[in-house]
Amino acid sequence: MAQIYTSLGSIIAHGFDTLIDVRSPDEFAEDHIPGAINLPVLSNEERAEVGTIYVQQSQFLARKIGAAMVFQNASAHIQGPLRDFHGGWRPLVYCWRGGQRSGSFGWMLSQIGWRSDVIEGGYKTYRRLVNKMLHVDPLDFRLILLDGYTGTAKTDILHHLDARGVQMLDLEGLAEHRGSLLGGTQVAQPSQKSFESRIAARLLELDPARPVVVEAESNKIGERLIPPSLWSAMKTAPRIEVIASLAERTTYLVRAYTDILSDTDRLSHQLGKLRETRGNAVVDGWGDLIATGDKMALTRALIEQHYDPAYQKSRNLHGAVRLAEVAIPSLDAVGLEKAVSNIEAVLARYDQVDASDI
Numbered sequence: 462m463a464q465i466y467t468s469l470g471s472i473i474a475h476g477f478d479t480l481i482d483v484r485s486p487d488e489f490a491e492d493h494i495p496g497a498i499n500l501p502v503l504s505n506e507e508r509a510e511v512g513t514i515y516v517q518q519s520q521f522l523a524r525k526i527g528a529a530m531v532f533q534n535a536s537a538h539i540q541g542p543l544r545d546f547h548g549g550w551r552p553l554v555y556c557w558r559g560g561q562r563s564g565s566f567g568w569m570l571s572q573i574g575w576r577s578d579v580i581e582g583g584y585k586t587y588r589r590l591v592n593k594m595l596h597v598d599p600l601d602f603r604l605i606l607l608d609g610y611t612g613t614a615k616t617d618i619l620h621h622l623d624a625r626g627v628q629m630l631d632l633e634g635l636a637e638h639r640g641s642l643l644g645g646t647q648v649a650q651p652s653q654k655s656f657e658s659r660i661a662a663r664l665l666e667l668d669p670a671r672p673v674v675v676e677a678e679s680n681k682i683g684e685r686l687i688p689p690s691l692w693s694a695m696k697t698a699p700r701i702e703v704i705a706s707l708a709e710r711t712t713y714l715v716r717a718y719t720d721i722l723s724d725t726d727r728l729s730h731q732l733g734k735l736r737e738t739r740g741n742a743v744v745d746g747w748g749d750l751i752a753t754g755d756k757m758a759l760t761r762a763l764i765e766q767h768y769d770p771a772y773q774k775s776r777n778l779h780g781a782v783r784l785a786e787v788a789i790p791s792l793d794a795v796g797l798e799k800a801v802s803n804i805e806a807v808l809a810r811y812d813q814v815d816a817s818d819i
Contacts, residue, residue, distance in 0.1 A: 463559060463581035469590040470665050472580070477553035483562050484584065492654035494555070494587050495662040500538045502531040502562050524561070531565050538566075539573070551576045559583035588654070591661045595688035601669050604630075604694050605784065605811065607804075608677040608776075609703035611641060611768035612710030612717075614792050615676045618703065621801040622674055627808060628667050629674040635659040638683030640676075641768070643721050643731055645683060656685045672808055674701075679775065699782040701807055703800065705789045711761045713792040722756045732763075739767060784811060 466472040473495055482489050482497040485508045489499040503511065507530045515523035552570055554577060556562035563579045570577035580586060594600075607615050616639070619629045633640045636656055637648045651659065667673055675695060680687050687695070705713075721728050729751055736744045743766050750759035785807045789800045 463579045464553065465581045466586060466590070469587075469594055469661060472587055472590060473662060473665060475553050477578070478551045479553070481552050481554045481566070482584070483554060483556050483566050488557065488584075491652045492584075492588070492658055494584070495658060497555075498542075500542065500566075502534045502538075502556075502566050503527065504534070507534075527561070528565070531562060532569070535566050535569050539569070546575070548574055549576070551578075553578055553580065555580035555583045555587075557583050558585050591654075591657055594661055594664075595657050595690050598690060600664075600690045600694040602664065602667065602694065603669070603672045604698035605672050605674050605808065606677040606695060606698045606700040606781070607674055607703065608700040608783075609705075610710065610764075610772050612714040612764060612792075613703040613705045613789065614713055614797060615703060617797060618801055618804065619674060619676060621797055622804065625801065625805065627674060627805065628671050630660070630663055630667070632660070632676065632678055632682055632687065635663065636682040636685045638685070639717075640678055640682050642734065643718055643728070645721070647720070650683050650685055653685055657688050660688065660691065672812055674804075674808070697781060699784045699811070701784050701804055702786045703789060704786055705792055707761065707764065709789070709792045710764060711757060714760050714764070715756050718760070719756075722760070725751050735767060743767075 464475070466475075480494060480497040482493045482499050483502045484493075484499070485501050485503055485505045486499060487505045488508075489497075489501070493499070507527075511523050511527040511530070514526060552567075552575060554563045554567040554570070559580055559582045563583060567577045567579040582589075607618060609615055616631065616633055619631055623629045623631075633644070635651075637646060637650045638644050639646065650656070675698070677700065678687065678695070680692050715722065721731070729748060732744055732747050732751075747759060747762060747766075750762060785803075787800050787803045787807070789796050
């Protein structure tokens with residue numbers, strides 16, 4: 462009998478020994494239930510071939526050819542990655558809709574003697590629950606935004622808070638992006654669906670009764686959009702503003718962005734996208750600084766001519782309550798630890814009152 466799940470928490474905490482996604486590698490790469498392994502019963506090419514036969518020839522022929530492929534691939538999995546599993550192993554299997562692919566593989570596993578089952582509705586059930594949490598329902602968390610100009614080490618502070626047991630949500634980490642024009646890394650961003658899966662899984666780890674610190678962002682991190690329920694909660698959340706000097710921020714950003722500051726071709730390309738908003742003269746001036754290799758002067762110019770004006774414009778759009786301002790004289794280890802202690806004190810005061818009273 463298929464397992465029926467009505468909540469996101471229950472589907473992620475499924476209780477089986479192994480969660481198996483039998484969809485194609487491309488489907489799995491786009492998104493999957495957290496913790497699943499991929500044992501595809503149809504490859505990307507085989508899935509496309511069966512789909513073409515289904516549309517252009519006949520449903521019966523597609524099912525017959527597809528069945529042969531499914532059982533052949535399933536046999537390879539049983540002789541390969543599953544060969545050492547003991548008789549008491551309990552796998553939970555899913556495909557796109559909980560239909561033929563997962564049903565066939567689950568049946569084969571059960572015939573061997575393993576206590577297998579399938580997810581009713583497959584990945585679509587899971588995706589519907591993620592969508593409900595992040596696109597439909599109001600988000601029931603006490604968010605506090607960590608705000609401040611670019612270069613105030615907000616992401617570092619988040620992780621210092623996390624190490625001290627403070628609840629936090631690192632959206633830039635989940636999006637594999639540092640959140641600005643120059644924030645791309647060598648790691649590709651997850652798909653939008655996968656980004657939302659990461660957010661949902663992280664939120665399920667947190668206690669809604671306790672504050673959750675989130676870095677203030679625009680509604681887009683790289684190419685990934687913050688889902689609407691979370692974005693709505695962020696827009697109205699109270700804020701703690703981190704303040705540091707221009708000199709400290711410049712030094713910090715030169716360290717943090719050394720990869721792209723050293724890649725002059727990529728840097729010039731990215732900054733060229735700002736000609737329409739900042740003007741040719743400003744962008745050409747940045748180009749001159751790139752040519753001289755003066756990373757410190759370039760970074761300071763970017764802060765003064767792009768990042769700070771953009772931040773100020775965004776700040777004026779939000780009327781959210783500011784709980785406190787935390788000044789950081791130096792963005793080194795000592796300065797960050799002191800700032801984290803001060804932020805913890807603010808959070809402790811906030812945690813003693815109901816958010817609606819602020």
